[in-house]
Amino acid sequence: MPTDPVPPVVRDYLLLGLRFGRLVDGFVDCWIGDPALERQVRYEPPPTAxxxxxxxREVAAAVPDSGLAPVRRRFLAAQLTALECAGRRLAGxxxxFRREIESYFQVRIAPRDPDWYAAAHAELDAELPGSGPLRDRLVEAHRRDRVPVDRLGGAVHAVAAALRAELAPRFPLPAGERVDFxxxxxxxxxxxxxxxxGLRSRVALNADVGHRITSLPFVATHEAYxxxxxxxCLKEAGLVRDRGWAEQSISLVNTPQCLIAEGMAEQAIHVALGERWGGWTAEVLSEVGLALxxxxxxxxxxxxxxxxAARQDAAIMLHDQGRPADEVAAFLARWMLVSDERAGQMLRFLTDPLWRAYTxxxxxxxRLVRHWLDAGGPGDPATDRYHRLLVEPMLPADLAVDLPAPAVAQPTPAVAQSSRPTPA
Incomplete structure (x- = not known):
C-alpha cells in the first residue's frame, strides 16, 4: 500500500467534498478516506455556500500545476466544475437548468419525442391481456408480480448469490468482499x-414500494454485482490502496463521477446476463418458490x-420550461403509466433541492454507457469495456471520445466558470 502523503490539491479536494457534506445532508454518498480529515471538518465552523x-475555484486553479498524472487532473477538474456549480446553486x-446539468455531468439533455413513449405503449398493450385502460392493466400486472414482504430478503439474497458466482470469472473481486441486504x-x-x-456494502430495500419479482435482477445487478x-471494491483496492489515489476515497452526488457510476449500474444487468436475464431469473427464483x-x-x-426517460423530460418541464407541477404530474402519469400517487412521489424527488438534477x-x-459499451466492436467486447469502467476513473467526456457523434459537452475548467438512491 502506498505510503506517500496525499498531494495538497487532493487533500483540499477531499476537505471541500466533506464540507459540502457538512452543509447538505446526503451530498457525500461515500467516504472511506482518512478519518483525520473528517474530524477536521466536523470541528470547523459550518461553511457557507x-x-x-x-x-x-482555488482548488481548481491549483490542479494544472499539481504534478498529478493527466487522468487524475482531468478527474479533479471535472469534479471541481460540478462542485463550484453546486455551491453557486446553494448560494441562491x-x-x-440545462446549464446546471451540463456543469454537473458533462452532458446536454433534451426532451424525447412523445412518439418514443407511444411506441412503448403499443408494445405493452400487445403484451398485457384485457380490455381496460393500459395503465390499469400495467398496474394490475405489477401487483401480481410483487414479492411478499416476508420473502423479499431471501429472494434478493438468492439472486445476488447466483450473480456473484456467475460473474466471478469475468469480474473477479478482491478476496473478502461482501454485500449484506x-x-x-x-x-x-x-x-x-x-x-x-473494507470491501463491504450494505444494501437496503424499501418494502413500501412493492418490489416485484421481475425487478430483483435489476436491483441485484445495479446495487451489487x-x-x-x-x-x-475494485476502486478501493486498485486505486486507493494500491496506487494511493486518495481522491477516489470520496463519492459526491451531482458530479460526473456519479453519472458514470449510475450509468454503469443501470447497464449492469445487460453486461451480466444479456438477453437471457428473464429465463435466468425464473430459474434462480424457482429454487426459492417464486414463479416467473x-x-x-x-x-x-x-x-x-x-x-x-419521461422522468428527465418531467425535470426539463419543471425547471427549464417552468411548467406547473400538476401538468408535470399528469405528464408522468400519462406516459409512464403510473398512478397519480406514484406520479406525485416522482414529482417530490424531482423538486428536492439536492436530487432534482439526479435523474x-x-x-x-x-444511454452514454450503453452506447460506449456497444462501440467497442469484436476486438474490444462490452465485458472488457465494462471492466475498464469498474477499475478506471473515467468521465462522461472520456466515453464521448469513442462515440460517432458528440453526446456530451466537453469539460470546462472550474476556474473558468463564474451521487445515491434508486428513486421511487
Whole structure:
C-alpha cells in the first residue's frame, strides 16, 4: 500500500467534498478516506455556500500545476466544475437548468419525442391481456408480480448469490468482499447501496414500494454485482490502496463521477446476463418458490424501461420550461403509466433541492454507457469495456471520445466558470 502523503490539491479536494457534506445532508454518498480529515471538518465552523464556491475555484486553479498524472487532473477538474456549480446553486444563484446539468455531468439533455413513449405503449398493450385502460392493466400486472414482504430478503439474497458466482470469472473481486441486504420501510427510494469501506456494502430495500419479482435482477445487478458494490471494491483496492489515489476515497452526488457510476449500474444487468436475464431469473427464483414467466416478463420490462426517460423530460418541464407541477404530474402519469400517487412521489424527488438534477444520472448515464459499451466492436467486447469502467476513473467526456457523434459537452475548467438512491 502506498505510503506517500496525499498531494495538497487532493487533500483540499477531499476537505471541500466533506464540507459540502457538512452543509447538505446526503451530498457525500461515500467516504472511506482518512478519518483525520473528517474530524477536521466536523470541528470547523459550518461553511457557507459562498465560501465553498471560493474554495472550489482555488482548488481548481491549483490542479494544472499539481504534478498529478493527466487522468487524475482531468478527474479533479471535472469534479471541481460540478462542485463550484453546486455551491453557486446553494448560494441562491439562478441559472438555466440545462446549464446546471451540463456543469454537473458533462452532458446536454433534451426532451424525447412523445412518439418514443407511444411506441412503448403499443408494445405493452400487445403484451398485457384485457380490455381496460393500459395503465390499469400495467398496474394490475405489477401487483401480481410483487414479492411478499416476508420473502423479499431471501429472494434478493438468492439472486445476488447466483450473480456473484456467475460473474466471478469475468469480474473477479478482491478476496473478502461482501454485500449484506436488509429490508426497511419508510424511505423515499426503492433501494440504496451504502459502501462501508473494507470491501463491504450494505444494501437496503424499501418494502413500501412493492418490489416485484421481475425487478430483483435489476436491483441485484445495479446495487451489487457487477454494479455499485463491485465498482467500489475494485476502486478501493486498485486505486486507493494500491496506487494511493486518495481522491477516489470520496463519492459526491451531482458530479460526473456519479453519472458514470449510475450509468454503469443501470447497464449492469445487460453486461451480466444479456438477453437471457428473464429465463435466468425464473430459474434462480424457482429454487426459492417464486414463479416467473421469464420470457414474457422480459418483453414487458423492456418496453416499460423505455418509459423511464419521461422522468428527465418531467425535470426539463419543471425547471427549464417552468411548467406547473400538476401538468408535470399528469405528464408522468400519462406516459409512464403510473398512478397519480406514484406520479406525485416522482414529482417530490424531482423538486428536492439536492436530487432534482439526479435523474439525469440514470437516464443519460445509462444511454452514454450503453452506447460506449456497444462501440467497442469484436476486438474490444462490452465485458472488457465494462471492466475498464469498474477499475478506471473515467468521465462522461472520456466515453464521448469513442462515440460517432458528440453526446456530451466537453469539460470546462472550474476556474473558468463564474451521487445515491434508486428513486421511487
Amino acid at each position: 459562498t465560501e465553498l464556491v471560493r474554495q472550489a 444563484e439562478e441559472m438555466p 436488509e429490508v426497511v420501510t419508510g424511505r423515499p427510494w426503492n433501494a440504496f447501496n451504502t459502501y462501508l469501506g 457487477p454494479g455499485h458494490h463491485a465498482e467500489h 414467466d421469464g420470457a414474457r416478463a422480459q418483453r414487458v420490462e423492456t418496453a416499460f424501461g423505455r418509459l423511464l 439525469t444520472t440514470y437516464i443519460e448515464g445509462s
